[in-house]
Amino acid sequence: MTRAGQMGRALRRTLLQAIPTTLGIVILNFFLLQLAPGDAADALAAEAGSATAESMAAIRERFGLDNPVLVQLFDYLNNLAHFSLGFSPRYGVPVAELIGQRLPGTLMLMGTALAIAILIGLTLGAIMATFSGRLPDRLISILSLLFYSIPGFWIGLMLILLFSVALGWLPSGGAGTIGSTRTGLAAFLDTARYMVLPATSLALFYVAIYARLTRAAMLEVKSQDFVRTARAKGVTPFFVTTRHVLRNALIPITTMAGMHIGSMLGGAVVVETVYSWPGLGRLAFEAVMGRDFTVLLGILLLSSLLVIIANAAVDLLHAWLDPRIGAHS
Amino acid sequence: MTTEAGTLGLQIERRIADVPQPAQEHDWSNLRAPDARSAASASVPVRAGRRELRIFLTNPNALFGIAFLLLVVAAAAFAPVLFPGDPLGMVGKPFLWPGQEAAFPLGTDSMGRNVLAGIVHGARISLFVGIAATALGLGFGIVIGAVAGYFGGWVDDLLVRLIEIFQTLPNFVLLVVLVAIAQPSALTVTVAIAIVSWPMVARLTRAEFRSIREKDYVEAARSLGYGHARIIFREILPNALPPLIVTSSVMVASAILMESALSFMGLGDPNVVSWGSMIGSGREMIRTAWYLTALPGIAIVFTVLSLNLIGDGLNDALNPRFSEER
Numbered sequence: 001m002t003r004a005g006q007m008g009r010a011l012r013r014t015l016l017q018a019i020p021t022t023l024g025i026v027i028l029n030f031f032l033l034q035l036a037p038g039d040a041a042d043a044l045a046a047e048a049g050s051a052t053a054e055s056m057a058a059i060r061e062r063f064g065l066d067n068p069v070l071v072q073l074f075d076y077l078n079n080l081a082h083f084s085l086g087f088s089p090r091y092g093v094p095v096a097e098l099i100g101q102r103l104p105g106t107l108m109l110m111g112t113a114l115a116i117a118i119l120i121g122l123t124l125g126a127i128m129a130t131f132s133g134r135l136p137d138r139l140i141s142i143l144s145l146l147f148y149s150i151p152g153f154w155i156g157l158m159l160i161l162l163f164s165v166a167l168g169w170l171p172s173g174g175a176g177t178i179g180s181t182r183t184g185l186a187a188f189l190d191t192a193r194y195m196v197l198p199a200t201s202l203a204l205f206y207v208a209i210y211a212r213l214t215r216a217a218m219l220e221v222k223s224q225d226f227v228r229t230a231r232a233k234g235v236t237p238f239f240v241t242t243r244h245v246l247r248n249a250l251i252p253i254t255t256m257a258g259m260h261i262g263s264m265l266g267g268a269v270v271v272e273t274v275y276s277w278p279g280l281g282r283l284a285f286e287a288v289m290g291r292d293f294t295v296l297l298g299i300l301l302l303s304s305l306l307v308i309i310a311n312a313a314v315d316l317l318h319a320w321l322d323p324r325i326g327a328h329s
Numbered sequence: 330m331t332t333e334a335g336t337l338g339l340q341i342e343r344r345i346a347d348v349p350q351p352a353q354e355h356d357w358s359n360l361r362a363p364d365a366r367s368a369a370s371a372s373v374p375v376r377a378g379r380r381e382l383r384i385f386l387t388n389p390n391a392l393f394g395i396a397f398l399l400l401v402v403a404a405a406a407f408a409p410v411l412f413p414g415d416p417l418g419m420v421g422k423p424f425l426w427p428g429q430e431a432a433f434p435l436g437t438d439s440m441g442r443n444v445l446a447g448i449v450h451g452a453r454i455s456l457f458v459g460i461a462a463t464a465l466g467l468g469f470g471i472v473i474g475a476v477a478g479y480f481g482g483w484v485d486d487l488l489v490r491l492i493e494i495f496q497t498l499p500n501f502v503l504l505v506v507l508v509a510i511a512q513p514s515a516l517t518v519t520v521a522i523a524i525v526s527w528p529m530v531a532r533l534t535r536a537e538f539r540s541i542r543e544k545d546y547v548e549a550a551r552s553l554g555y556g557h558a559r560i561i562f563r564e565i566l567p568n569a570l571p572p573l574i575v576t577s578s579v580m581v582a583s584a585i586l587m588e589s590a591l592s593f594m595g596l597g598d599p600n601v602v603s604w605g606s607m608i609g610s611g612r613e614m615i616r617t618a619w620y621l622t623a624l625p626g627i628a629i630v631f632t633v634l635s636l637n638l639i640g641d642g643l644n645d646a647l648n649p650r651f652s653e654e655r
Contacts, residue, residue: 020490021490021493021494021497024490024491024494025494025497025498028494029498032506032507032510033506033510035510142390145634145637145638145641146630146634148637149582149586149630149631149633149634149636149637150630150633151586151589151590151593151605151626151629151630151633152590153590153593153608154589154608154622154626154629154630157608157612157615157622157626158622158623158626160615161615161619161622161623165615165616165619259496262496262497262498262499262500263499263500263501265499265501265502266499266500266501266502266503266504267501269501269502269505269594270501270590270593270594273594274612281502284502284505285505285594288505288506288509289509296506299502300498300499300502300503300506303498303499303502304497304498304499307497307499308497
């Protein structure tokens with residue numbers, strides 16, 4: 001069978017397995033949110049300061065909040081089957097539109113953070129593995145443990161303190177200069193300036209994980225026969241490290257990175273709060289507080305899909321990194 | 330040596346006394362041989378544990394971790410003695426910087442509350458949530474993982490799907506949803522953290538059980554007619570413990586991080602002072618009084634760091650395969 005065919009088959013299997021999981025997630029979330037005291041009508045009334053029983057009943061009727069639970073679930077699943085995430089009672093717009101506005105910001109933040117984390121993590125891990133047991137290894141090991149122990153929101157605030165309050169180099173929040181008319185490269189640099197601090201705060205925790213993982217994986221691969229063979233046939237140490245050792249060590253790291261997509265979204269909730277970054281995490285928090293469950297269900301579903309897609313992508317990446325994987329599946 | 334032999338004999342005697350009545354009617358001399366053998370091997374793990382303890386206690390990082398953690402535990406235990414009265418109460422002028430007045434070594438916040446008292450009292454909620462959530466998550470995760478890994482088949486399929494659902498949902502988002510639904514309090518925060526952290530334990534336990542259940546001694550236990558519960562808890566679980574012990578210290582650390590993030594977002598117990606909520610309220614004043622944000626954060630970092638150092642030390646001691654020096 002051809003390589004592409006194998007990959008296609010593996011992908012199809014992953015996606016088929018994802019369907020019951022996704023359905024389980026939707027139903028679980030739905031009942032979970034039904035347990036919450038109060039609904040969107042209550043939250044709207046509380047914010048308005050006063051509301052008549054009639055107007056609340058009208059809101060409930062309009063969004064179907066007064067229907068029996070199973071009817072609401074059926075309506076929601078029916079909507080999903082028509083690729084609609086429903087309508088937000090709070091914002092007065094379709095949920096898909098709301099998420100669509102916020103998703104790019106979060107994806108950009110997560111993507112940058114993940115890239116920073118993998119890049120720095122791999123570098124630190126490779127240094128640690130090369131100097132295993134010696135001073136650089138020990139120092140970086142303690143440093144990475146420190147990164148692993150710092151809460152994201154706190155390092156975010158400390159970075160603001162240093163780079164925006166004390167030095168004044170970088171903006172302390174937001175996603176771009178308000179009213180900016182810049183285009184092209186200037187606009188990109190502007191966004192990048194706003195992104196440095198949030199992405200770094202989000203990345204530090206994962207830098208620690210990837211550094212330690214890279215170290216362990218490289219030390220394990222280093223002792224294997226094919227590395228000795230490569231060295232024996234005269235490959236330079238640099239190419240042994242990058243082409244042979246690091247490539248194989250990438251497999252556990254990409255596995256973890258795929259698993260981290262979900263937890264990174266959680267970290268984004270906190271980091272977006274600190275930097276008032278207009279993203280999905282912040283929207284999720286606002287939706288919880290406003291009891292806007294259609295939005296919340298949409299976000300939870302979408303982020304679960306994101307995790308599933310990321311894992312499928314990692315599977316494909318594995319098949320590319322190590323052709324033995326997927327050959328016998 | 331003599332005392333050891335003595336206790337061994339005692340154990341065998343006790344075991345013989347424990348055997349139910351009908352068994353005594355047999356006269357076959359080999360009947361209790363397996364019992365005697367398992368009693369003889371009962372003392373082995375203790376000695377093995379001692380060697381691991383020695384490795385653990387000669388690790389300077391782990392010792393630092395233990396020392397700092399003991400300090401935090403002492404702060405939590407003696408907080409009501411050291412700083413009697415409500416740490417949320419106003420005791421002095423607002424915005425006193427650290428060192429400005431001897432009565433408030435770490436200064437006061439915008440409401441005139443003693444920062445040091447807040448940090449010392451904050452250790453209580455952090456440790457409580459960290460330990461209680463880990464205990465709950467470990468208990469639930471071990472049971473689910475053990476059942477899935479030991480029985481296999483459709484039970485395994487079903488539980489793996491359940492674990493997968495929880496692992497696909499973004500942890501912290503789920504945590505925020507759970508706490509917001511249940512109304513924030515120390516108890517709900519603890520339970521919610523346990524709910525998002527059990528799947529990892531379950532996966533780990535399941536993997537260990539799947540590999541251990543094929544081992545000869547488990548087969549032997551099965552052939553002796555031991556029940557499932559006994560095989561799971563007495564034969565397999567003790568051998569699956571090392572990775573779980575390492576995980577538990579990391580779990581306490583991440584539970585403390587999650588609790589602090591929740592209370593930073595205003596989803597902590599509103600009646601209890603916690604490090605996260607101190608940072609949350611100090612955040613507004615970061616330009617003028619940055620110590621209000623920095624100090625509780627340092628408390629979190631060092632507490633979590635010491636737990637992670639302990640976890641590392643445990644890992645080196647219990648899983649020599651992944652030891653640093655190799």
